[in-house]
Amino acid sequence: MNGMVYIVGAGPGDPDLITLKAVQSLKLATVVLVDDLVNVAILNHCPQARVVHVGKRGGCESTSQHFINRMMISLAELGQTVVRLKGGDPFLFGRGGEEVLALKAAGIPYQVISGVTSGIAVPASLGIPVTHRAFTHGVTFVTGHTQDGQQPNWAALVASQTTLVIYMGIKQLAEIVKNLLAAGMDKSMPCIAIQHGTLETERHVSAPLDFLPMAVKQENLASPAIIVIGDVVRLANTERLLTELEIAA
């Protein structure tokens, strides 16, 4: 008798930014497989479940994706109700797509429960909307940490004039900024890097594009962080920028 796997988004950090549906799945769980980026306060919703931490932080030693897939499948085959709990949303740089394929191939019933993604909620917590009609037609989410080491097409992204939100970009920041400047992005484009967004431990640094790598280094900001590049950063609830905007409004 097969169990079931829920692939669940835990949201950006603030434990109240989880969905009712995610909480319902946690209450049903017999086993919860948790990523590093998930706030442990969320586990208060599943005191009955066995909790397994399967961190998968870029660069550190951690459980391989292949092993996580096998663990989910084996547990479900034993009849367990498994919640695979991931930071943010499981289908936006969450490898949820890969896990779903593994479950499909093994014939395991599953459900995906979308979450609030960090790339929207973390800037929002500082007053920054990733889109605003007066500034941009849209927003692009990219990752600085790719499987193949290849970079996104930064020149095309600059030409698109969308807000850029970069996940896992701190380590590659100097190279990313170099590429954006080479592609013609204005060196004074407003940027912000935000570590631990939506949590009390939140720290951020705001700077024009060409100074961003130095500012991040100086403030010693580290992963996990969200980087936002675009005119919407002017809307941040931070000192000088706010005042400028209020005058413009």
Add this chain to the structure above:
Amino acid sequence: MNGMVYIVGAGPGDPDLITLKAVQSLKLATVVLVDDLVNVAILNHCPQARVVHVGKRGGCESTSQHFINRMMISLAELGQTVVRLKGGDPFLFGRGGEEVLALKAAGIPYQVISGVTSGIAVPASLGIPVTHRAFTHGVTFVTGHTQDGQQPNWAALVASQTTLVIYMGIKQLAEIVKNLLAAGMDKSMPCIAIQHGTLETERHVSAPLDFLPMAVKQENLASPAIIVIGDVVRLANTERLLTELEIAA
């Protein structure tokens, strides 16, 4: 004595895809200003509140943004606890940014509560991850319905090779597709248009890019809909596509 305004994302449709924090704000509300795209089942969380429907659907007669801003401010000045409840996330094509600026200018205390955006959760409900390492470096969210009638830079978006998720694009679909083809996008690029995603009334149509406008017309799909364009659409839980993928996996 001033009240307070919560700018709240109600999620993509499924009433259980709302956050705990949004529910908490609804329980505190004395007045709720609701958009058209919000599932009315969510109002069960605030039986105590006065509910005002302030629809603002593209093309239909509806309450103007200016009037909504004034209503929020007046109610807060009367000491009311106002929840401004918006479909999806308030800061991704939700005009939340504009409402926050109006509140700031009026000196009204406010809080933004992020939600699950339709552009991620609606494709996810059909098995489509907006990003997948094997297919793309990222995803771009754009709107087909812009303030100034201008179009996004489709050529740059094609060159970016990110998944494209288009909000409010049904009316401009023929023109959008023409622009994408002119910009060199493969005419066989997999696409899907999804109406009422995550709800029981959900309907969708999947087609290669050059047939998408005809397919949408034939199936009589209408707003509100999410359109996804990109190789990740191959991962949809739909017939033939699924099978191909399972073989590949």
